[in-house]
């Protein structure tokens with residue numbers, strides 16, 4: 001069966017400050033069991049693991065998205081797993097691409113990634129809720145909260161995309177973290193000293209919405 005990423009809006013919508021929630025969190029499970037995203041008003045990072053879609057607030061605390069929550073941006077896929085590949089212990093976010101290349105991953109295609117393990121060094125960030133008029137994302141993340149963990153077990157999920165996807169999908173490796181006890185998480189800034197495995201799943205197709213509701217149709221997008 002084809003593996004399909006479902007995405008609620010182009011990444012550019014988030015970049016230009018379209019932070020209102022346009023997708024109910026309850027809808028995410030219809031599109032898959034793994035995902036990343038950002039909540040309404042940028043109030044938290046979304047990390048979907050094993051079919052549970054968590055909201056990670058600015059204080060890094062994670063909990064399943066409450067009823068009525070909605071997503072400004074999200075990418076969700078039905079992840080079916082695969083053979084876990086052991087990661088070299090010195091793997092970092094910088095060396096991960098080469099590690100994956102060594103396993104035959106193409107730089108031109110899109111993949112779902114899942115890393116399970118213990119991380120000697122991990123840095124995450126969480127966005128802070130924004131209010132109207134919304135700033136561009138780059139401005140909003142200037143006040144992000146950042147967290148450093150010395151040794152923490154958990155799961156990273158997300159996507160690897162080629163640079164050519166531009167402003168449609170976040171390019172490169174976009175990973176969100178959820179601790180093994182499911183209590184903290186965030187958008188991954190960096191990691192190292194990993195004792196764990198990665199699974200990589202090729203994505204066949206990308207199903208993206210171009211919403212004609214919310215702010216995006218009327219927001220000035222840089223050329």
Ligand SMILES: [Zn+2]
Nearest residue numbers: 036175176187
């Ligand atoms: Zn993120």
